[in-house]
Amino acid sequence: MAAGIGVGFVIVVGGTLTMNHLKSRRILEQTRTVVVRPVLIPTEAAALARGKHIAQSRGCLDCHGADLGGAKVVESGAMGLWYGSNLTAGNGSRAGKFSNDDWVRAIRHGVGPDGRGLFLMPSEEYQHLGDDDLGAVIAYLKSAPPVDRPSVPIDLSLIAQMLVATNKIKLAADVIDHLNVRPPTVPPGVTLDYGRYLAVGCFGCHGPNYSGGKIETGPPEWPEAANLTPHASSRLTKWTEEDFIRTIRTGRRPDGTDLNVAMPRSFGLMNDVELKALWMYLKSIPAVETGKR
Numbered sequence: 001m002a003a004g005i006g007v008g009f010v011i012v013v014g015g016t017l018t019m020n021h022l023k024s025r026r027i028l029e030q031t032r033t034v035v036v037r038p039v040l041i042p043t044e045a046a047a048l049a050r051g052k053h054i055a056q057s058r059g060c061l062d063c064h065g066a067d068l069g070g071a072k073v074v075e076s077g078a079m080g081l082w083y084g085s086n087l088t089a090g091n092g093s094r095a096g097k098f099s100n101d102d103w104v105r106a107i108r109h110g111v112g113p114d115g116r117g118l119f120l121m122p123s124e125e126y127q128h129l130g131d132d133d134l135g136a137v138i139a140y141l142k143s144a145p146p147v148d149r150p151s152v153p154i155d156l157s158l159i160a161q162m163l164v165a166t167n168k169i170k171l172a173a174d175v176i177d178h179l180n181v182r183p184p185t186v187p188p189g190v191t192l193d194y195g196r197y198l199a200v201g202c203f204g205c206h207g208p209n210y211s212g213g214k215i216e217t218g219p220p221e222w223p224e225a226a227n228l229t230p231h232a233s234s235r236l237t238k239w240t241e242e243d244f245i246r247t248i249r250t251g252r253r254p255d256g257t258d259l260n261v262a263m264p265r266s267f268g269l270m271n272d273v274e275l276k277a278l279w280m281y282l283k284s285i286p287a288v289e290t291g292k293r
Contacts, residue, residue, distance in 0.1 A: 017158055024156065024164035027171065031115030034178050036104045039135045041142070051140030054133055057269040058201055063120065069093075069147030073120065076219040080157035082120055090146035103138040108181055110172030117173030119154050124172040128200040130185035169217050188273055195281025198274055202228065205262055210282065213291025215262060222262045224291065231287035244282075245275045 042048075055061065063084030065071035070093075074082040089096030094113075098106070102113045110123030129137070156164065163169040186197040199210070206212050210228040227234035235253065236244065243254045249268040251259050259265075270278070 017161075020158070020162045020165040024161040027117075027164055027174075028119060029116060032111055032117065032173055032178075033115060034105055034109045034111045034173075036101050036109065037182070038101060039104050039131050039138070041100050041135050041139050043139065047136045048140050048143055050133070051136035051138070053269070053271075054129075054137050055140055057266055057274070058126075059122070059264040059266055060137075062264045062266050067147050068141065068144045069149040070151055072152075074219060076157070076221070078157060078221075079160045079219045081152070081155040083152035083154060084120065085151040086147060086149050087141055088144045088147045089142075091148040092150035093147070094151065095141070096146070100138065103141065104134065107137065108134060109176055109178055117171035119171060121172055122204050124175050125201050125203050127172075127176050127181050128183045128197065130183050130197075132185050163216070188277075190273055190276045190280060192277075192281050192284055194274075195277035195279070195284075198270075198278045199281050201267075205260075207293035209288050209293060210285060211288040211290055211292050213293060218262055223260050225260065225262070227288070227290040228282050229285055229288045230283060231289055233290040234287075236282065241276065241279045244279045245272070248275060 061068070061071075063071060063073050064087050065084065068087045069090065070086040071084050072081070073084050074080070085095070086093035087095045095103075098113065105111050105113070106118060106121065106123075108123060108127050108129065110118050110121050110127075112118055126134075160169065186194050188194055202210060204217070205215050205225040206228050207225070211231070212225040212227040212234075215222050215225050226236075228236060230237055239247070239254060247253050247259065248270070251263070251265050251268065253259065
């Protein structure tokens with residue numbers, strides 16, 4: 001009897017793993033037709049500098065490498081091996097053949113030129129980049145020196161396949177309302193509007209209401225994301241603006257502890273106007289208990 005139960009259990013588990021593999025593969029290989037709204041790509045030096053600043057301070061280099069030639073993002077027995085692709089025009093990169101619309105489709109919609117959703121690409125956040133900022137980013141990426149480095153295919157573990165199959169990990173391409181991506185242009189300044197514009201980049205880990213909690217899309221060993229709201233359960237209620245800026249810049253909290261390993265250190269490259277606006281906005285949002293997304 002026990003042997004029979006054991007064999008049955010193995011069959012059930014094997015069947016479940018096979019179903020997860022097949023379903024996750026269907027999701028990743030599904031093609032989507034996305035017609036993009038063209039964006040003007042500037043050529044002047046000031047716009048290229050602006051694009052470089054945005055790329056450096058919004059996490060692009062954390063996934064794609066300091067030289068934009070691709071980088072390892074996750075290597076975990078639980079999640080697999082995840083790499084950011086080569087974005088330069090060098091050998092091994094598909095991006096060198098991108099048209100301007102391909103760039104817009106990839107960044108703003110999370111869809112590649114072949115119509116497949118881009119895994120790991122946080123376009124649900126980048127869809128909110130205004131046309132001026134997006135155009136500047138694309139201009140900078142197109143100007144990057146070529147790096148000869150093959151893009152490493154993403155290898156999903158059995159757990160990651162299950163998370164994709166059960167929609168715990170969702171492709172941005174399946175979340176975005178592609179027909180209504182029309183972000184406003186928000187002028188830089190220490191204002192609530194600009195802080196709100198910047199805070200969208202925090203959605204991925206901290207949740208749409210910024211209450212933090214478990215980061216479902218990351219390795220299980222990642223600590224929970226911090227609560228960024230003015231709730232009593234949030235560390236930020238005890239911080240000053242100076243504490244906040246210093247923490248983002250140094251990666252170390254006022255109490256001397258290090259920030260979550262998942263927190264992109266590149267956010268510390270934001271300038272004073274950006275960090276002050278972000279702090280102003282976070283202080284204004286509704287207080288939510290930690291993890292109540």
